[in-house]
Amino acid sequence: MGIGNILFLVVFAVANVLFIKQAKKIIRNIKLGRAEDRSDRPAERWKTMARVALGQGKMTARPVAGILHILVYVGFVIINIEVVEIIIDGIFGTHRILSFMGGFYNFLIASFEWLAILVLVSCALFLIRRNVLQIKRFHYKEMTSWPKSDANLILIFEILLMSAFLIMDGADSILQSRGVEGYHPGGAFPVSSSLTYWFLAGLSDGTLIMVERGMWWFHIIGIFGFLNYLPLSKHLHIILAFPNTYFSNLNPKGRFTNMESVTNEVKLMMDPSADPFAAPAPPEGEIPSFGAKDVQDLTWKNLLDSYSCTECGRCSSVCPANQTGKLLSPRKIMMDTRDRLEEVGKNLDAGKEDDGKKLLGDYISEEEIWACTSCNACVDACPVNIDPLNIIVELRRNLVMEESKAPTELTTMFNNVENNGAPWAFSPADRLNWVNED
DSSP, rough: OOHHHHHHHHHHHHHHHHHHHHHHHHHHTTSBBOOOOSSOOHHHHHHHHHIIIIIIIIIIGGGHHHHHHHHHHHHHHHHHHHHHHHHHHHHOOOOOOGGGGGGHHHHHHHHHHHHHHHHHHHHHHHHHHHHHSSSGGGTTOOOOOOHHHHHHHHHHHHHHHHHHHHHHHOOOOOOHHTTTTTOOOOOOTTTHHHHHHHTTTTTHHHHHHHHHHHHHHHHHHHHHHHHGGGGGSEEEGHHHHHHHHOOOOOOTTOOOOOOOHHHHHHHHHHHHOGGGGGGGOOTTOOOOOSSSGGGSSHHHHHHHHHOOOOOHHHHHHHHHHHHTTSSSSHHHHHHHHHHHHHHHHHHTTTTTTOOOOOOOHBBBOHHHHTTTTOOOOHHHHTTTOOOHHHHHHHHIIIIIIIHHOOOOOHHHHHHHHHHHSSSSSSOOGGGGGGOOOO
């Protein structure tokens, strides 16, 4: 085993250890949420995941972005199958060890190259859409310097990785054609041989080897770097889109989740024969709470949603409150939830239990959550089935049921329901007066 193989093993091990460490923190953070059972209807869940995450079923609602995203998604995933070969070659010091597959291997490499050029072009077009065409939803107020930079960085990174892949193949094809030692024939290079021949063909064998090895190392280290960049980026959805869509809310979108304790009280009130003192008391020492004040009050699925957010802005672009100038942006709700969860996680790592901050108030304002019309447009538009409305409803519940805070219009309606049994300011005895009107 040479120095190169040892160095590769060290880089490979460090990259995986760092990724596992970050993944454990994210899993720990998600588990801070309340329990929720999403294990029902497994067959339907698998179908939803296959259609939405694997099949990109909701992306094509906007055809241009959808088709480009599918090209990047499919291309990047399939091309990285070659990473398996690169890892084997890196460990054992071999060259294109899978080339024994003959014609099928040639077909694979040729397919990878065509996909690589499609990914490269698609990423370039995405950069133009974001920075030249100035698509409105990419420039809402929550898209500050880091979210903007994050999106651009990953696109540039993918362009560099695909370029390195093609230059590596181009140099390899020339070295193979010259019969250079260690570069036995293997693979078909329809794209790289055309794109790179004009500036690689005149190089000496030694220089070509340096180019090929340099691009090989750049490509694999880039892959490892990308792996460890994901947990810090919105592009974590590449991984989390699958569990997030599997655990989607399968109930009709208009159905709210009622609190069992409140439901039981209402049932007691509606039953004239019920004993009001028969309601079960909460366990000793446990103070019942309503809604969510901070991320720990949300469910683990809400927190998984926040990490799965792609920051694409489709939710905010269809939100009627946002489009009429209200403060609400569903994307910001998800970004704020993730930012607060990250902050809570860092506090735990530092042994700090309470930093005096809360999700409601310090990150998300009351004005934002009361601007929501509960129309579910954001939920319907999300390409990975995220549910911002559920978080908004839980924050509202906390305000109303814990702090008795609600807009004047709602307070009036609540009082009418309490006093008159209906939202209107009419006595129950007067409800049918309209029948007698001419």
